[in-house]
Amino acid sequence: MAKEKLKTIYVCTNCGEVYHRWQGQCNSCKEWNTITEDVIDTSPVSSKAAARNSSSRVSFSQLSEVDADDTRNRIKTKISELDRVLGGGIVRGAGMLIGGEPGAGKSTLLLQICGNLCHDWHVAYVSGEESVSQIKLRANRLGIDGRNIAIATETDVYAICRSIEEMKPDILVIDSIQTMNCSTVNSSPGSVTQVRECTSLLLNTAKKCDTALFIVGHVNKDGAIAGPKVMEHIVDTVLYFEGDKTLPYRILRASKNRYGSTNEIGMFDMSSKGIVEILNPSMMLLEGKGNNVSGSCVTCIIEGSRPILTEIQSLTTKTSFGTPRRAAAGIDYTRLNLLLAVLEKRAGFFIGNMDIYINVVGGLELEETSIDLAVILSVFSGLTDKCIPDDLVVFGEVGLGGEVRNVTNADLRLKEIQRLGFSKVIIPSRSVRQIDKNDYNLEIYGVDNVMQAIHLI
Numbered sequence: 001m002a003k004e005k006l007k008t009i010y011v012c013t014n015c016g017e018v019y020h021r022w023q024g025q026c027n028s029c030k031e032w033n034t035i036t037e038d039v040i041d042t043s044p045v046s047s048k049a050a051a052r053n054s055s056s057r058v059s060f061s062q063l064s065e066v067d068a069d070d071t072r073n074r075i076k077t078k079i080s081e082l083d084r085v086l087g088g089g090i091v092r093g094a095g096m097l098i099g100g101e102p103g104a105g106k107s108t109l110l111l112q113i114c115g116n117l118c119h120d121w122h123v124a125y126v127s128g129e130e131s132v133s134q135i136k137l138r139a140n141r142l143g144i145d146g147r148n149i150a151i152a153t154e155t156d157v158y159a160i161c162r163s164i165e166e167m168k169p170d171i172l173v174i175d176s177i178q179t180m181n182c183s184t185v186n187s188s189p190g191s192v193t194q195v196r197e198c199t200s201l202l203l204n205t206a207k208k209c210d211t212a213l214f215i216v217g218h219v220n221k222d223g224a225i226a227g228p229k230v231m232e233h234i235v236d237t238v239l240y241f242e243g244d245k246t247l248p249y250r251i252l253r254a255s256k257n258r259y260g261s262t263n264e265i266g267m268f269d270m271s272s273k274g275i276v277e278i279l280n281p282s283m284m285l286l287e288g289k290g291n292n293v294s295g296s297c298v299t300c301i302i303e304g305s306r307p308i309l310t311e312i313q314s315l316t317t318k319t320s321f322g323t324p325r326r327a328a329a330g331i332d333y334t335r336l337n338l339l340l341a342v343l344e345k346r347a348g349f350f351i352g353n354m355d356i357y358i359n360v361v362g363g364l365e366l367e368e369t370s371i372d373l374a375v376i377l378s379v380f381s382g383l384t385d386k387c388i389p390d391d392l393v394v395f396g397e398v399g400l401g402g403e404v405r406n407v408t409n410a411d412l413r414l415k416e417i418q419r420l421g422f423s424k425v426i427i428p429s430r431s432v433r434q435i436d437k438n439d440y441n442l443e444i445y446g447v448d449n450v451m452q453a454i455h456l457i
């Protein structure tokens, strides 16, 4: 038998590039302090000739004859926000990676999934972090009786794989990949080689047994899943649980999905009874909106396939000395400056001596350009102390010429606006031409440029 030859290498945890000595910056991805020590086994692989001479063949089948029905193969988790993010439910045999800050609620969500599915499916939960009794305590708190949930505390990947092959569970949860250990790899758990090896072993076994696999991954200081990027390539779906302690809600987002769109988000509330889905985010975001306050403007964005109403606030004060301050929470700072320049140049408001602060209520990060008009009107309202009517919603992209441009999904937005009881909208004229005004019980004002919108206030 070949003698084990161990070698120390240095691997970038961000991109997986290998180095022979440590260095501060990765040459390949230019990240700093991402290179960590790792040990690999360089003993020769069992005879190549034997592999070449083996008689194994690939079995091909006709694509047309493959039996696959998307709706039948999906397992509904009964958490509709999660099902939507997954693209309609869990796909059998899929590997799903869930990342998130400590305390985001990854273990809670997965235990709740197990609780929802355990009556109809064979569910197993393996934790490398918590003892069986700790998991039981959480289950008690969440009101899960756990009669059909198999749980175990284990970090040995080979042992887990053998058990999967015997049990063939429909759903398997691995909490967390960083604690898993593959005994044929010499580096410590959590290292790049370990994580990569454990992930592929687990995925291969799960695919063979048609087991849907959830893997929890810790995140590094930048919020990306810690470990090699290759891990994200080999799984089918990568989900991120966003939201810190200061936010009242958590957002689940797919950054990769082989079986669905990555635009969808799921919104959840964290309560002592566990994770509760927020089915009406607009209502929650508009809760507590003041009446007749200047500087406040409601707009409508589209997250995935869902319209969400949210409030944009601005505050303008005289600059006491030096250069004026501009601050934006929830929208892009550069975009804010651009919109302020449009307001100054195209609408003739002098704001060179004003501090301007923008805040998106509820802590959402808005990236859509459809919020432009609402930002401008909110600043206008703050500057002039003219209140924007409480029953008005505004959306539209603004160009550098001060023109108001068309946005997508005007009909979806208008339906949501109407549903929440608003009665007036200011939207791009082009969008008005694309819809049938009679479909909505709203006063619809179409505008071509920023000045027209300002005159309507």
Ligand SMILES: Nc1ncnc2c1ncn2[C@@H]1O[C@H](COP(=O)(O)OP(=O)(O)OP(=O)(O)O)[C@@H](O)[C@H]1O
Binding pocket: 100, 101, 102, 103, 104, 105, 106, 107, 108, 109, 129, 141, 270, 271, 272, 273
């Ligand atoms: N007794 C409790 N009552 C209410 N909320 C609780 C209670 N215990 C824990 N929580 C909440 O549950 C959350 C922890 O969830 P969970 O353990 O699922 O997180 P996690 O993402 O798995 O974290 P980690 O990465 O550390 O494992 C915490 O944010 C906390 O607010």
Ligand SMILES: [Mg+2]
Binding pocket: 106, 107, 108, 129, 175
């Ligand atoms: Mg956990």
Ligand SMILES: [Zn+2]
Binding pocket: 012, 013, 014, 015, 016, 017, 026, 027, 028, 029, 030, 031, 034
């Ligand atoms: Zn790198």
